[in-house]
Amino acid sequence: MSEQRGFSIFKKSEEIGTLVLSAxxxxxxxxxxxxxxxxxxxxxxxxxxxxxxxxxFQQMVFMGYESVKIVFFVTFFTGIVxxxxxxxxxxxxxGTIYVASLVTISLCRELGPVxxxxxxxxxxxxxxxxxxGSMKVNEQIEALDTMGINPVRYLVVPKFxxxxxxxxxxxxxxxxxxxxxxxxxGVYNLKINAGLYVQTAFKFLTIKDIYTGLSKSLVFAIIxxxxxxxxxxxxxxxxxxxxxxxTISVVVSFIMIILADCVMTGIxxxxxM
Numbered sequence: 001m002s003e004q005r006g007f008s009i010f011k012k013s014e015e016i017g018t019l020v021l022s023a024x025x026x027x028x029x030x031x032x033x034x035x036x037x038x039x040x041x042x043x044x045x046x047x048x049x050x051x052x053x054x055x056x057f058q059q060m061v062f063m064g065y066e067s068v069k070i071v072f073f074v075t076f077f078t079g080i081v082x083x084x085x086x087x088x089x090x091x092x093x094x095g096t097i098y099v100a101s102l103v104t105i106s107l108c109r110e111l112g113p114v115x116x117x118x119x120x121x122x123x124x125x126x127x128x129x130x131x132x133g134s135m136k137v138n139e140q141i142e143a144l145d146t147m148g149i150n151p152v153r154y155l156v157v158p159k160f161x162x163x164x165x166x167x168x169x170x171x172x173x174x175x176x177x178x179x180x181x182x183x184x185x186g187v188y189n190l191k192i193n194a195g196l197y198v199q200t201a202f203k204f205l206t207i208k209d210i211y212t213g214l215s216k217s218l219v220f221a222i223i224x225x226x227x228x229x230x231x232x233x234x235x236x237x238x239x240x241x242x243x244x245x246x247t248i249s250v251v252v253s254f255i256m257i258i259l260a261d262c263v264m265t266g267i268x269x270x271x272x273m
Contacts, residue, residue, distance in 0.1 A: 033229065037226075040156075049150075060162040070123065071119055097197075101204045108175050113213045
């Protein structure tokens with residue numbers, strides 16, 4: 001009985017060790033990919049390997065312009081729901097007017113960047129993984145190496161820079177559309193004076209609220225791109241492997257976005273910045 005128990009403990013320890021080593025390997029490989037991306041962004045141009053601006057522009061259109069409608073509608077309806085839910089509680093204390101401030105600050109600090117990032121993680125992150133994963137299983141990545149073209153410079157850098165530029169812009173758009181949704185509820189449903197609603201909405205909004213949300217969006221952009229690219233480069237097993245890698249990419253991106261949001265919110269909450 002004791003031998004069986006000892007074997008069980010040994011087995012669990014082995015599983016934990018394997019999990020830790022696997023997590024460490026993923027972390028080191030992901031960090032190496034990120035550093036290589038930064039190398040080609042900042043050092044590459046000095047070695048005659050500048051960014052492909054045509055590919056960058058195409059990615060900005062795909063990631064930014066073509067995502068405008070879905071980001072608008074998601075945050076617009078979120079602003080409506082947030083206004084209705086907060087009005088239900090604030091009306092009990094005679095503070096219905098503060099619905100405007102609550103919606104504005106909540107969107108700028110938290111909901112705007114997080115919802116926009118989650119939308120793009122599902123749309124853009126999956127697309128990045130599927131594209132690079134398909135190239136990997138079809139041996140097109142190896143073909144680039146054979147031709148002397150670095151895959152990170154050619155595939156990753158334009159996507160990385162495009163999302164780094166476009167996600168903050170889409171976050172601002174999401175904030176504005178969410179505020180519009182709250183405005184419609186406040187003015188047309190709660191019967192708050194339009195001028196008073198706008199004045200109250202921005203009365204308590206500070207610069208910190210704005211840069212908090214925008215700084216989060218930059219971190220989320222890095223997460224979405226790096227997770228998508230990493231999973232794409234690790235794809236194997238044909239079409240089934242591409243589908244599996246795409247699913248993992250979206251799930252991991254969602255988890256890391258929420259985790260990063262929690263950490264950054266804690267930093268901004270406890271550190272006076």
